[in-house]
Amino acid sequence: MLTLHVEYFAILREQRGLTQETLTTTAATPTVLYAELRARHAFTLPADRVRAAVNDEFVAATALLRDGDRIVFIPPVAGG
Amino acid sequence: MLTLHVEYFAILREQRGLTQETLTTTAATPTVLYAELRARHAFTLPADRVRAAVNDEFVAATALLRDGDRIVFIPPVAGG
């Protein structure tokens, strides 16, 4: 089991109803964790439209998560 | 013979030493008139680098000049 800190922004923050949480999970990668969270919280965005950042750097969807990581799922951006 | 008003700008104004003059000429086109003026005043710009405007519109180098026309020879531009 990993203990992870998850932060939410924008549409995910609204759908989750909070800005961050700490959770324990067996998910080893962002993809698996997102699928778990999406099922639990009814996130509308499919996994292929969400990127992941760990400890404030973009990572691959299949990167291995480590205990204590801070992870952010990034909805499609729309700055400018 | 035509009576023409010639205005000078930029390098031609400096080389001619005045901003405008009225002259009579047998030149029937801007090309012929420029050749005449260039020979008389030692303009450095060759004819193929000078455009002509008559009565504040660009004209072809071979346009026919009419009595009373106001003509400007336009050195290579360099705005901006």
Next chain:
Amino acid sequence: MTREMITVDLAAMSFRISSSVLDPTALSRALADERAGACVTFEGWVRNCNEGQPVLSLEYEAYALLADKEGARILAEAHAKFPLLAAHCIHRVGLLQLGALAIWVGVTAEHRGAAFDACRYIIDEAKARVPIWKKEHYTGGTTAWINCATRGDFAGDTR
């Protein structure tokens, strides 16, 4: 990653997120440079309409830590690709009204070609890569996170 290895004059570039009103006059003034022959700026303004829907206001939200890093990378890439003197970019967050300045990009160079190309590069990359999100508030009272619609939103399926 190769993009981490670009070396540029750091004083000549900055990417910032701002929660207060942007002042384009002050931002331009900071670009003054007697070596520069060209200054190109891009301003993104809040429009009163998006894809046919009348817009009342906008909210921008940023993942500031990563936005700053990605913004700085984009500016460094622009410096590496084009012969620039300076390139700055600043993005508003928070609630913005119609006509408000949402993003400002300013680039100086000796010649205009590089200034235009770099300014365009920076705004295109910023829109595509920097983690900033836009929520539109429409006159009818509805809202939408831009680019986040899914087929389900349109079909009334909230899956």
Next chain:
Amino acid sequence: MTREMITVDLAAMSFRISSSVLDPTALSRALADERAGACVTFEGWVRNCNEGQPVLSLEYEAYALLADKEGARILAEAHAKFPLLAAHCIHRVGLLQLGALAIWVGVTAEHRGAAFDACRYIIDEAKARVPIWKKEHYTGGTTAWINCATRGDFAGDTR
């Protein structure tokens, strides 16, 4: 000529020659438009160096009557080619010091692509077509009318 037949909203475009200092803040403010999502500006500044020669100051001279006509034609062409909301251009004449603003072009559009393309079109065409001339004063005391050098100038032949 076809370019005379373009019809555009004349309030949305102006070309001007100015013998006094340009104020980019006031010029930008005149572009404010709630339909606009993008504003691109180009500023041409007096550089301290041109082709390796240290420049002290510049003089711009215009054939104003024809410059105004040709400038207006360029703006009308830009409106016809690109989906713009407004396009303005103003050019200084007289003696300018280092860093001074020589030309300002400002374009607004719903989307940035048109604003960038039109701004670039206007400055490129203005430089190529509008009868304005530039005389550079160098630190050594010499001067030159830009683009007016002939082979003779370089060879010391004043023919």
